[in-house]
Amino acid sequence: MPRVVLVTGVSRYLGGRMARILTEDPRISRVVGVDVVPPRMDIGGAEFVRADIRNPIISKVINAAEVDTVVHMGVIATPVQAGGRMSMKEINVIGTMQLLAACQKAESVAKLVVKSSSSIYGAGPKDPAMFTEEMEPKHTPGSGWAKDSVEVEGYVRGFARRRPDVDVTTLRFANFLGPRVDTPMSSYFSLPVVPTPLGHDARLQFIHEDDGLEAIRRATVGDHPGMFNIAGDGIISLSQAARRAGRLTMPLPVSSAGLVGAMIRRFGLADFSPEQVRFLTYGRGIDTTRMREVFGFEPQHTTPETFDSFVRGRRLNRLLPPERVEAVEEQLVSLLTGGGVSQ
Amino acid sequence: MTDARVIPIKGKDPKSSARKKPVAKKAAASKGASAGARSGGSRRSGGSAAAATAEEPEPRPAHEPLPGAEPEPVAWDRKVANALAFMRRRITGDYEVDEFGYDRELTDRVLNAPLRPIYSRWFRVETRGLENIPDEGGALVVANHSGTIALDSLMTSVALLDHHPARRQLRMLGANLVFKTPVVGDFARKSGSTLACGPDAERLLNKGELVGVWPEGFKGVGKPFSERYKLQRFGRGGFVSAALRTKSPIIPCAIVGAEETYPILANAKTLARMMGLPYFPITPTFPMLGPLGLVPLPSKWIIEFGEPIYTDGYPDDAADDPMLVFNLTDQVRETIQQTLYKLLVQRRSVFL
Numbered sequence: 001m002p003r004v005v006l007v008t009g010v011s012r013y014l015g016g017r018m019a020r021i022l023t024e025d026p027r028i029s030r031v032v033g034v035d036v037v038p039p040r041m042d043i044g045g046a047e048f049v050r051a052d053i054r055n056p057i058i059s060k061v062i063n064a065a066e067v068d069t070v071v072h073m074g075v076i077a078t079p080v081q082a083g084g085r086m087s088m089k090e091i092n093v094i095g096t097m098q099l100l101a102a103c104q105k106a107e108s109v110a111k112l113v114v115k116s117s118s119s120i121y122g123a124g125p126k127d128p129a130m131f132t133e134e135m136e137p138k139h140t141p142g143s144g145w146a147k148d149s150v151e152v153e154g155y156v157r158g159f160a161r162r163r164p165d166v167d168v169t170t171l172r173f174a175n176f177l178g179p180r181v182d183t184p185m186s187s188y189f190s191l192p193v194v195p196t197p198l199g200h201d202a203r204l205q206f207i208h209e210d211d212g213l214e215a216i217r218r219a220t221v222g223d224h225p226g227m228f229n230i231a232g233d234g235i236i237s238l239s240q241a242a243r244r245a246g247r248l249t250m251p252l253p254v255s256s257a258g259l260v261g262a263m264i265r266r267f268g269l270a271d272f273s274p275e276q277v278r279f280l281t282y283g284r285g286i287d288t289t290r291m292r293e294v295f296g297f298e299p300q301h302t303t304p305e306t307f308d309s310f311v312r313g314r315r316l317n318r319l320l321p322p323e324r325v326e327a328v329e330e331q332l333v334s335l336l337t338g339g340g341v342s343q
Numbered sequence: 344m345t346d347a348r349v350i351p352i353k354g355k356d357p358k359s360s361a362r363k364k365p366v367a368k369k370a371a372a373s374k375g376a377s378a379g380a381r382s383g384g385s386r387r388s389g390g391s392a393a394a395a396t397a398e399e400p401e402p403r404p405a406h407e408p409l410p411g412a413e414p415e416p417v418a419w420d421r422k423v424a425n426a427l428a429f430m431r432r433r434i435t436g437d438y439e440v441d442e443f444g445y446d447r448e449l450t451d452r453v454l455n456a457p458l459r460p461i462y463s464r465w466f467r468v469e470t471r472g473l474e475n476i477p478d479e480g481g482a483l484v485v486a487n488h489s490g491t492i493a494l495d496s497l498m499t500s501v502a503l504l505d506h507h508p509a510r511r512q513l514r515m516l517g518a519n520l521v522f523k524t525p526v527v528g529d530f531a532r533k534s535g536s537t538l539a540c541g542p543d544a545e546r547l548l549n550k551g552e553l554v555g556v557w558p559e560g561f562k563g564v565g566k567p568f569s570e571r572y573k574l575q576r577f578g579r580g581g582f583v584s585a586a587l588r589t590k591s592p593i594i595p596c597a598i599v600g601a602e603e604t605y606p607i608l609a610n611a612k613t614l615a616r617m618m619g620l621p622y623f624p625i626t627p628t629f630p631m632l633g634p635l636g637l638v639p640l641p642s643k644w645i646i647e648f649g650e651p652i653y654t655d656g657y658p659d660d661a662a663d664d665p666m667l668v669f670n671l672t673d674q675v676r677e678t679i680q681q682t683l684y685k686l687l688v689q690r691r692s693v694f695l
Contacts, residue, residue, distance in 0.1 A: 199527075
């Protein structure tokens with residue numbers, strides 16, 4: 001059972017909420033949150049330490065507080081959040097190296113929980129429909145967040161080898177979505193017109209922000225070493241998601257993705273790394289059997305429910321609200337049949 | 344040769360297996376014999392194939408009862424209401440796709456619709472041995488591949504969906520090129536196909552799906568006309584491993600007629616390389632007649648499903664025994680090849 005927990009990336013939405021959730025657990029005496037900028041939201045009873053995990057100061061924080069559990073949520077998904085791709089990569093990769101180096105030296109550390117991503121599986125036409133934890137990617141991600149995540153997991157594996165006494169839980173999440181969390185997918189589906197890859201319809205999986213946090217909490221307070229895919233049940237296709245969000249789509253040839261992606265990035269609307277474009281083209285599915293049977297976790301929201309909660313939470317201005325479509329349908333039916341259809 | 348046994352695909356008559364060759368020869372000599380071998384069983388049309396299928400009643404109305412739909416017969420207002428409800432679900436995204444991307448409602452209502460007249464009118468497909476397909480549970484249909492574009496797989500899926508009593512949806516396994524190609528890959532996934540790889544095949548079989556595989560791949564569809572009905576190499580036997588791991592029966596399937604739809608006279612290799620295709624076919628009509636060359640020749644098709652080869656009697660680690668896998672692969676291949684020869688002998692004409 002953890003007593004002192006260190007949470008990285010605490011100034012962002014998920015990290016902040018995680019810190020607050022952990023402080024509410026009476027068994028945890030102290031929660032220390034670190035980040036480079038002060039948190040904008042209330043992190044409850046957690047202590048905030050302004051420390052850059054990219055330099056060795058993190059080691060002092062861990063030693064001073066005698067941290068026994070480290071929750072690493074400091075991997076950033078978009079350059080917009082970090083102020084450019086260069087500093088994003090530094091925070092993600094160098095930051096993780098520094099953090100793990102500090103953990104390796106600290107005798108007190110007994111558990112490490114890493115929030116990783118299913119993006120490490122890459123995306124492409126040679127992918128199996130569903131990735132299980134032991135499968136290797138068929139198309140190794142070559143850029144952006146996905147590549148960072150691959151490197152982060154590599155360092156975590158190295159750490160686990162060098163400190164076999166530390167329990168390491170790696171959670172590979174499907175894309176986070178929900179009423180409040182900001183992710184590349186939420187900004188993508190908030191675009192006024194959603195550009196989609198022409199002739200492709202990716203399979204998407206989402207994890208609700210509340211479910212994702214519950215999974216991290218479960219890994220933190222429980223005893224579940226290993227690697228787990230975490231996603232809501234079911235699959236939603238990209239076109240279906242756009243329809244549910246009531247967005248207009250603009251199918252564009254994949255070859256033009258670079259150009260369109262650059263334009264969208266320039267306006268700061270959404271992240272379109274080549275890896276993200278591949279994901280939106282081919283999609284990906286992760287198998288959650290281990291999550292259920294070994295990790296013992298059941299998300300409260302399915303993938304379509306998660307998406308709907310995002311649409312409602314953002315009050316996306318739906319072009320064709322389902323109620324109106326239904327009303328038109330009813331009118332048409334009654335017009336054609338003289339109201340004679342028995343339901 | 345190894346100890347691979349050739350299990351002949353039976354017609355309907357169990358006795359015919361023992362004297363398969365003589366029957367086939369007799370069939371060539373007298374059409375009466377072949378008609379006799381063909382008739383019986385669960386098929387509605389017996390006797391002379393051409394005449395019977397020409398008069399064959401319309402295939403049963405297309406769709407399985409979908410959630411919310413009434414069984415046949417339906418009044419026209421109900422039909423209109425159903426169609427409108429379908430459109431509403433499409434517009435609002437209120438439908439389900441499975442983890443492979445299979446969109447059952449769309450496949451049933453839209454994607455299969457243009458295939459049905461091609462199946463019954465253009466190719467006048469005759470199916471045999473449908474009773475060899477189990478009503479439920481996982482099974483692996485293994486068939487020969489031919490015909491330049493994979494029409495044979497589409498027709499097999501229509502046969503099983505519309506003419507099998509349990510209306511089984513065939514989940515086909517395709518090459519990665521299929522899923523790389525825009526539009527084609529999209530339709531393939533929506534109609535229930537997925538990548539031909541071990542994990543996907545086993546996943547589908549474990550879910551109790553009927554899986555279709557064409558192990559010859561592009562070597563089969565892209566072979567020249569002169570090599571018609573000669574089975575190409577059967578991959579690495581991955582489909583056998585999948586069947587052994589999931590203890591699913593393998594059902595050999597022979598398709599006659601697809602070879603003549605687009606006879607490949609030559610293969611423009613340079614052009615194919617430039618376009619990133621495995622082959623670029625030159626047929627008597629394509630590319631000479633342009634888009635008109637895309638119309639397949641109206642050959643008469645026969646699809647015969649053979650007796651299942653059961654795999655549940657093998658030990659649990661059988662899939663790791665390469666010798667056994669190769670032998671089984673060979674057995675399936677030989678069975679299909681022999682059935683092809685038998686059907687070719689029975690066939691009276693390419694187009695009738």
